C-alpha cells in the first residue's frame with residue numbers, strides 16, 4: 001500500500017521522482033522487513049523477560065537498582081514515524097533481584113510497537129513493578145520524535161522527557 005501511494009505521489013511530480021518510484025517498486029519485502037523489525041516487540045510478553053537471579057532472605061533489604069542510558073527506538077502511534085532516545089529505569093527490590101541485562105531487553109520489547117512516549121514510560125514502570133515484585137519502580141525517557149522534528153513544527157532539536165513512578169518510587173524526581 002505504501003509503495004503504490006509513493007508511486008502515485010512521486011510519479012505525478014518530476015521525472016526524478018518517477019525514477020525513484022521505479023527504483024522502489026522492487027522492494028516491498030525489504031520495506032516490510034524493516035517495519036516488522038521496528039514493530040517486533042508485540043510478539044513477546046515483556047513480563048517473561050524479567051527473570052529473578054536472587055531471592056532475598058526474610059528481612060534482607062536491598063537498595064535502589066538503576067540502569068541508565070538504555071537506548072530505544074519506538075514508533076509514534078499517531079504519525080507512524082519513529083521516535084528514539086534513552087531510558088533510565090530503576091526499581092526498589094522487595095523479594096527478588098532480577099538480572100540487570102533483562103531491563104534493556106524489556107525496554108526494547110515494549111518500545112518496538114506503536115506507542116506514545118507517555119504510555120511507553122508507564123508500561124515500562126508497570127512491567128518492572130509487577131514483574132520484579134518490586135517495592136517501587138520508576139523510569140524517565142528522553143526522546144526525539146521524527147513527527148516533531150521532520151514535519152509539523154520541524155523542531156529538530158526538541159527532546160521530550162517523560163517520567164513515571166509506582167509504589168515507594170511514585171513521585172520520584174531524582175535524575
Ligand SMILES: [Zn+2]
Nearest residue numbers: 076078079147
Ligand atoms: Zn507523532
